[in-house]
Amino acid sequence: MQRILNDPDNIVDEMLEGFLKAHGDIVEKTGNKRVVKAKKIKADKVGVATGGGSGHKPAFIGYVGENMCDTAAVGEICSSPTAAAFLDSFREADQGKGVACLYGNYSGDNMNVKMAVKMAKREGITVKTVVANDDVASAPKDQPEKRRGVAGEIFMWKAGGAKAALGGTLDEVIAAAQKAIDQxxxxxxxxxxxxxxxxxxxxxxxxxxxxxxxxxxxxxxxxxxxxxxxxxxxxxxxxxxxxxxxxxxxxxxxxxxxxxxxxxxxxxxxxxxxxxxxxxxxxxxxxxxxxxxxxxxxxxxxxxxxxxxxxxxxxxxxxxxxxxxxxxxxx
Amino acid sequence: MQRILNDPDNIVDEMLEGFLKAHGDIVEKTGNKRVVKAKKIKADKVGVATGGGSGHKPAFIGYVGENMCDTAAVGEICSSPTAAAFLDSFREADQGKGVACLYGNYSGDNMNVKMAVKMAKREGITVKTVVANDDVASAPKDQPEKRRGVAGEIFMWKAGGAKAALGGTLDEVIAAAQKAIDQxxxxxxxxxxxxxxxxxxxxxxxxxxxxxxxxxxxxxxxxxxxxxxxxxxxxxxxxxxxxxxxxxxxxxxxxxxxxxxxxxxxxxxxxxxxxxxxxxxxxxxxxxxxxxxxxxxxxxxxxxxxxxxxxxxxxxxxxxxxxxxxxxxxx
Amino acid sequence: MAMFKNENGKSVLLKMVKGIQENKAYLGEVDGLIGDGDHGMNMNKGFSVFEERFKDKEFSFADGLYELGNILFSEIGGSMGPIYGTIFMDAAEAGEDFDEIGRAELMTMLEAGLSGLQEIVEAKVGDKTLVDTLSPAVDALREERDFKSSLLEMKKAAEDGRDKTKDMMAKFGRSARLGERSRGVLDAGATSCCIILTTMADGIMEYL
Amino acid sequence: MAMFKNENGKSVLLKMVKGIQENKAYLGEVDGLIGDGDHGMNMNKGFSVFEERFKDKEFSFADGLYELGNILFSEIGGSMGPIYGTIFMDAAEAGEDFDEIGRAELMTMLEAGLSGLQEIVEAKVGDKTLVDTLSPAVDALREERDFKSSLLEMKKAAEDGRDKTKDMMAKFGRSARLGERSRGVLDAGATSCCIILTTMADGIMEYL
Ligand SMILES: Nc1ncnc2c1ncn2[C@@H]1O[C@H](COP(=O)(O)OP(=O)(O)O)[C@@H](O)[C@H]1O
Ligand SMILES: Nc1ncnc2c1ncn2[C@@H]1O[C@H](COP(=O)(O)OP(=O)(O)O)[C@@H](O)[C@H]1O
Ligand SMILES: [Mg+2]
Ligand SMILES: [Mg+2]
Ligand SMILES: [Mg+2]
Ligand SMILES: [Mg+2]
Known part of the structure; x- marks a missing residue:
């Protein structure tokens, strides 16, 4: 294996450290070391959160920034972030107008997001979700709920992030992101x-x-x-x-x-x-x-x-x- | 070989076609199919030209654009562009204030650039050059003329391109690019x-x-x-x-x-x-x-x-x- | 009738940890066939963090399960965070007040884990997931028997359950997208769940 | 004394083309050892473009050389564009007025190619470049001999020159950076130049 590594168990944390140092003008760290936040977030808008496993650079943290995602929860390589990380990412993204969590259709992410949304609700944070399922090859057309989310997530984030930046309500942001991924x-x-x-x-x-x-x-x-x-x-x-x-x-x-x-x-x-x-x-x-x-x-x-x-x-x-x-x- | 190819002999031309289609807002084609030009070039400034072999994406054409390189000559994979391509790139870059040709220290590029500069001179185009030699490992410190140009070329283009955009004279552009690569x-x-x-x-x-x-x-x-x-x-x-x-x-x-x-x-x-x-x-x-x-x-x-x-x-x-x-x- | 003291949990938990650590590569291979190959890696990471953090502490069986579940849930994530996190934490909560654990108590605990799991996933027996291991294992504990025989039955049920996943078509998780092509190999989660239940039973039996 | 008609150039040029095409992989390997491995590919591309474009045309030896050189120079680039472009085009210009070509005429042509080259590169004999092949080949033509013997001498000189590059330390081009480590393998340009001169001689001899 010809790779640039220290202890593979620490790769995600080291990557995150390096990422934050390199892109201090775009992102910043939060209280949860597995949650990254955009540096410039327009005030008083709907929050846009995402998250997913590592190893897909630029996804997911590479799409955190002005007019796109406000926060991203970071998982192990190819593995969903924890529910706790999603929850913290919602807390960071929320400005009182609710949070749109836009993520990909994988069973780990589904479970962790679902739990995090429930926990957020208990704290009074409204989170609505859009689940990307753009990968045609992953299931037949009549089973869209089984399809994986892949690079189409970028368009979902772009649409949702832009709608939020333009002042859309939570429902409008969700609708825009949902339309993007549906198309x-x-x-x-x-x-x-x-x-x-x-x-x-x-x-x-x-x-x-x-x-x-x-x-x-x-x-x-x-x-x-x-x-x-x-x-x-x-x-x-x-x-x-x-x-x-x-x-x-x-x-x-x-x-x-x-x-x-x-x-x-x-x-x-x-x-x-x-x-x-x-x-x-x-x-x-x-x-x-x-x-x-x-x-x-x-x-x-x-x-x-x-x-x-x-x-x-x-x-x-x-x-x-x-x-x-x-x-x-x-x- | 698990690669995305048609006839390998056509890869450079096909890549260029695709590149021009994808980035029509940043670059445009010229009369020479192996020369790419920036779409937006500030008027009345020193031209900044570069060029080199293919296979180094984003280098070289990926650094053509506003405030960086105005033109790039494109060679076969790992092989210098022709003198004719360099010459055409100088013609496209020239706005009457001369052209700074900023390229890397390889014997093919040196020969082709040298010939192209001579031909340009006959047409009344003044071209001055800076040759990147930032690769420490390629020769001892006392033989800088033998050192290869590698990723440091990006800083050379950045400095030279910015100086030209800010209205520098040809000598000022050359001096800035030379200083960048020297440092x-x-x-x-x-x-x-x-x-x-x-x-x-x-x-x-x-x-x-x-x-x-x-x-x-x-x-x-x-x-x-x-x-x-x-x-x-x-x-x-x-x-x-x-x-x-x-x-x-x-x-x-x-x-x-x-x-x-x-x-x-x-x-x-x-x-x-x-x-x-x-x-x-x-x-x-x-x-x-x-x-x-x-x-x-x-x-x-x-x-x-x-x-x-x-x-x-x-x-x-x-x-x-x-x-x-x-x-x-x-x- | 032989019972196992809840306070003797440490050696049982460490046996479970060892079972996962020793099978890290194997679980990765099984997951690699119709999944993404990370099952061994993620399980190993979570179980090893637990070992590292608690190796110098004393803890009961229920508390150990809780901490292990919590580490998986809040530090590892993936699918295993919520799944094993829920199973272990719910089992632990059901068992925290037991001083001694016998067949009935263990059944209560694992049943709580299974029903907790069923609140978050839809998979049922036959869907090629770890439910195919856990569910028959719980069932094996229902019949009144001496604890040791029950544990042996539970191991056997877990193994049978795991083996049956081989011919099943996956309905949930990554491999579900493969449809018919998911047949012919074991389910990774069913395999790790069998290791967990087997080492748990072996660990408990040392005290009987 | 046997002479070769300039107008019979086509078969000679096509033999040279074939020589390069057949050695494409070999030249790539030689260049790969201390260079970047593209020498065979680039030479083959240039020579094949020439073949494709001129295979249905008639042309003299001098004109053929000129067109080949021009294609290398203006369409292929790399190091070989200026180097072989200059050699071939300058040789062609020196020979375009000859009706018949013998030892003296060929010497005039190749000498012009060599001195053209020396205007653009500094490499001299001993620097591990194609100059080590071309220069002794030109020298072999200086001595008065019948044309056929001269061609055989030229081939031998080219081969010897090529072989000598093996022990040399590269002073120019990509491999120059390797210093001492460039010893022990042939120079790619010297190798292709030997193929070119050899096939050229063989092609001419068919008419003698
Ligand atoms: N929705 C689900 N319901 C039940 N079990 C599941 C589900 N998703 C995954 N699993 C179990 O998880 C196992 C895969 O775990 P793992 O490889 O760690 O996670 P991932 O699939 O996210 O890479 C599967 O073999 C299956 O037993
Ligand atoms: N500066 C130079 N002077 C003389 N010959 C050179 C010079 N640079 C390269 N060569 C010749 O070119 C050959 C390499 O050609 P090629 O592989 O096609 O080009 P590149 O080195 O650009 O990849 C060398 O083996 C050498 O004979
Ligand atoms: Mg995974
Ligand atoms: Mg090359
Ligand atoms: Mg997996
Ligand atoms: Mg080469």
Whole structure:
């Protein structure tokens, strides 16, 4: 394992320390060492909280900052934060107008958030939630409640964060984030596995010369293992899966996000995007805004994800709002 | 080779097409398909050109944008752009006030830039150059002309680009960029090799359980191969090499940049930075600004580089100026 | 009839800790097949924190379970934080007033843990989760028997329950998304739960 | 005395192309040891672009060299663009007026290539670059001999020159930074230059 580590059991805490030092202008620490808070939070607005397991940089703490998430609870690698961390993140985010907790659909996160929301309620903090479930490959279309949240969470945070920054009520923030994720679909293709530092070897296999279509952010098996394809073929497969799942229509405007899974050279993401753009354009769909880079990763996995969100006027305004976070700064 | 590719011979052109589509708000194409230009260039200023081989994303085109580089010439993977591309990049960057060409010390780049400068001169375009040579491990201190340019180029572009944006003359821009690189030192540690897509297998080896101290951005061998160390030990080694080379003194202020080489999880860069910050602080040196992320990579190599620039008032002002590029957006 | 003193909890808890530590890699492998491979790592981390923090202290069985559950719940998180946290803390609360623990008392405790769990997860027997281990283990304690035989029955029920998860299709947790493809391997949580119940029984039996 | 017609250049150039194409992987390996491993790839790309673009055209030896050099220079870049670009284009310019090419004419051409190169790089014989191949090859052509013997001598000189780079310490290019550690392997440019000169000689000899 060729990695930059001290004791793997301390990696999350050390990472957090380093992160806070490097981004002291954007984030700050809180009383709970597993909760990070935005430095500049507009006064008197709805709080926006998130959280999730570690190993997905920039997610989750990399999306804390002005006009995006106010707080993030931090878990172990690939593992939900504790209910206590979520609760503290709600306390930090709350300014008396309630808190929108926008997180991903994983059983650990669901349980911990649910418990934290209950505890918050006892303290008089109203928390409403939106659960991202954009990963098309993780369950059939008629079982959306089983689908995982992946890179589409970024659009959910963007929309919810912007709505809150613009003065939306808790219900409006929740509605905007829910609409964003409802209009968003993602799919990933994995090319190599990843290794949890404390485990020391990959916990699943992707054979050289094959690829795993629909892989999850923690290496969850996808819908199909097939021979490695060219970038153009991968693009076609991804666009077909994503665009095929939601009624994207000719004339629609969309936001597109292509993220590497961690170790794929960024140059190759542009090669992939080059074809994705042609295929989406070829369907008469207009790309209003696009993001290409390492936006939601899985340690040192190779591969990429495609996320597409269908826009209406409201979502367009929310997506376009400037933000400053470690993961994405938009002027 | 688990990569996202079509014909490897076309990777650079396809990447460029994708890049231009994704970042149409920041960059635009020019008559030469291997030259990229910033979309917003302040009128009537000194032009700032750069260029280099591909495979180092965000470098080089990722640093084209407002207040940084105006143009970049793009080479094959790990290979200098042509003299013709450099020449065209000078033509695009020139607004009658001359062009500062800020590039890295590699023999191909040196030859092509030299020829392009000569050709530009014949057309009446004045081009002056600064050659980055921040890589401490690439040659002894008394042979700075042999040292490679690595991630320190980012500080050189930042300083030169900012000086030009603030209205500096060509000589002032060159002086600022030269000062930046003279005050900057870098070192890299490589943990895994990289594979050129057209070659199909790694062209050098780093044995599991070892690390290459002083590795170059193209896998050039370093100064020492030694057993893999902990993040803290790597940090110490890097800080000793970098801080030991230039007379950084107690009370100095510095800018620090920790870059991954491509495939190292960003989380681990923060673990590394956490210790680097302690060590630099421990020497009584103040970190004015820090960057941690994948800023100058080598395809899918694992490992990291440390770059430190000693600041004075001028460099501080230049480093702090906002920029908007694909590789770095600073508000 | 042989009973186990609640105050003798330490050696039982430490045996459970050891069981998890020794199976860290194995649990990771099982979870890696249809999950994300971190089950051994997270369990080991939580149990080891408990060991570290309490190795020089004395504590009862119920208090030990409570502290272990609380560490999992409030410091480890993941799925195991709420799940084992709830099981252990609810079992502990049900047992904190017992001086001596026999079959009926242990049943009361584990039953409380199981019903606490069922308040937070929907999984039932047959859904390929740790419920498939815990639920039959509790049932095995229902029949009146001497404590030692009961413990042996509980171990057997836990093992059988764990083994049955192999052919099941996962309905909850990460592996649920695999549908049919989740068959053929054990469930990670059922496996760790079996280790926990087995080492717990073994630890108690040393006092009988 | 046997001469080679400039107008018969195509088969010679295509032989050179083939030589580089067949050694793409080998040149990459040689460059990988103390350089960055791309020498075979870049050379192959340039030579193959030339082949693709000119395979259906007729051209003289001098014109072919010029076009090949120009492609390397203006489309490939790297170190090889300026280096081989200069060598080939300068050699071509020196030879464009020859109808027939013999020992003296070839010497004139390659000498022009070498001196063009020396205007842009400082490397001399002994510095572990392609100059170690090219320079002795040119020298081998100085002595009056029949053309065929001269070509054989030139090949031998190129091979010897290439082999000598093995023990040298690199003074220029990427591998120069390795100092003493650059000894023990061939120089990539010297190796490709030897292939180029050898296939060039072989191609010409087919007409003698
Ligand atoms: N919703 C759930 N209901 C019941 N058990 C669950 C649920 N989610 C997960 N589990 C149990 O947790 C185990 C996985 O634990 P672990 O790997 O530590 O967590 P994670 O799945 O978050 O990585 C599964 O094998 C299963 O037994
Ligand atoms: N400054 C120089 N002077 C002479 N020859 C050089 C110089 N730089 C490089 N070379 C030659 O180029 C070869 C390497 O070519 P190549 O691998 O294509 O370029 P790069 O080093 O840019 O990757 C070396 O083996 C050497 O023969
Ligand atoms: Mg997990
Ligand atoms: Mg090269
Ligand atoms: Mg797991
Ligand atoms: Mg090379």
């Amino acid at each position: 968003t679909r993602s799919v990933g293709i994995g090319l190599t596995p990843c290794t949890l530092p404390a485990v020391g070897h990959p916990n699943f296999e992707i054979k050289e010369g094959t690829m795993e279509v629909g892989i999850g952010h923690h290496g969850e098996p996808g819908i199909e293992v097939c021979p490695l394809e060219s970038a153009d073929q991968m693009a076609k497969r991804m666009v077909d899966i994503v665009i095929g799942d939601v009624p994207f229509e000719k004339g629609d405007e969309v936001a597109v996000l292509v993220s590497g899974l961690g170790a794929t050279p960024v140059m190759e993401l542009y090669v992939l995007y080059n074809e994705i753009e042609k295929l989406i354009g070829g369907r008469g769909i207009k790309i209003h805004r696009s993001y290409v880079g390492n936006y939601f990763t899985s340690l040192e996995m190779m591969g990429a994800t495609l996320t597409v969100m269908k826009l209406d006027d409201e979502l367009k305004e929310l997506v376009d709002l400037p933000i400053e976070t470690m993961g994405l700064t938009q002027i | 900057t030192r870098s070192v890299g540690i490589g943990l895994t090799p990289c594979t050129l897509p057209a070659v199909g297998h790694p062209n050098f080896e780093i044995k599991e359980g070892t690390m290459e101290v002083g590795i170059g951005h193209h896998g050039e061998p370093g100064i020492e191969v030694c057993p893999l160390e902990s993040a803290d030990q790597m940090a110490k080694r890097m800080v000793d090499i970098v801080i030991g080379d230039v007379p950084f003194e107690k009370g100095d202020e510095v800018a620090v940049l920790v870059s991954g080489l491509g495939a190292t999880p960003v989380m681990e860069l923060y673990v590394l930075y956490n210790e680097i910050e302690k060590l630099i602080g421990g020497r009584g040196i103040k970190i004015h600004r820090s960057y941690v992320g994948n800023y100058f990579t080598s395809l899918e190599m694992m490992g990291a580089t440390l770059t430190v620039m000693k600041l004075d008032d001028e460099l501080k002002e230049l480093v702090d100026l906002p920029i908007e590029t694909m590789g770095l957006t600073q508000i």
